[in-house]
Amino acid sequence: MTIDAKDFGKVAVLMGGWAAERDVSLVSGKAVLDGLCRKGVDAHGIDAGKDVLQVLQNGNYDRVFNVLHGRGGEDGVIQGALEILGLPYTGSGVMGSAIAMDKYRTKLLLQSLGLPTPGFALIQSEQDLEAAAELGFPLMVKPALEGSSIGMSRADDIKQLRAAWNKAAEYDSHVMAERWITGAEYTAAILGDEALPLIKLETDHDFYDYDAKYVADDTRYLIPCGLDQEAESRLQSLALGAFNAVAASGWGRVDILVDVEEQPWVIEVNTVPGMTGHSLVPMAAKAVGIDFDELVWRILAQTLEAN
Known part of the structure; x- marks a missing residue:
């Protein structure tokens, strides 16, 4: 048409x-x-x-x-x-948007479907800190209902865990601790039912935080990502599986970490990713010949197909 x-x-x-x-x-x-x-x-x-x-x-x-x-x-x-x-x-409908926005419930769903995601625990009170610590340090601590790495920090011991919880709780009463994964970070942009070429993210920060995403000029975006075709295809399939698992649709992004033993871990699903000059979806689209204007046209065109 x-x-x-x-x-x-x-x-x-x-x-x-x-x-x-x-x-x-x-x-x-x-x-x-x-x-x-x-x-x-x-x-x-x-x-x-x-x-x-x-x-x-x-x-x-x-x-x-x-x-x-x-x-x-x-x-x-x-x-x-x-x-x-x-x-x-x-973008995604009501259910897909609601599930993906809630990092904790997204991980519960991924876990129940056998999709690999790092161990995690919900922290709602002081009493929950011990259960979170049992995951083992270091930990990533984040608000369960925020994006763009807002309120996120690394905790290397119980004292830092408490401080990280307090910081994240400024944004949301539901705070999640997640087992820290040491390894490479990749992101898969989703357009329709296709995963675009992976982007490998490299930063000198402890992790891909807000500053690394939107401010720093030294964050490195590698596309091609450096993986062989078979390995990249496996991660793209995993990303699509996670995207579909939370009932996301239209377009979005799935973030994946690969540890030193080459085990992939799904971190989260984003249903309205950034579209700034530092953003990843336009970068991935450009790699397959889709410029920014064509990308937003294709995303908008999905609203005609849905009718």
């Missing part, structure tokens, strides 16, 4: 929002908006506030490109509201 820009009608690009990832979302949203406009789409940026549904209704929009990162935009909330309004939208 040949798609013309007018087939999309009036498109709202939702960005900003009220989550901790607001600033990143504004940058992502501006990039998406510019890309769609260059393709001739009648696209309009909306800095989503709590009145966003009224704005959408009053604006007579035909569909939504959702670039809201984090709570409210990536967790099923806006998706459910858009379902009620009858507005097609990009």
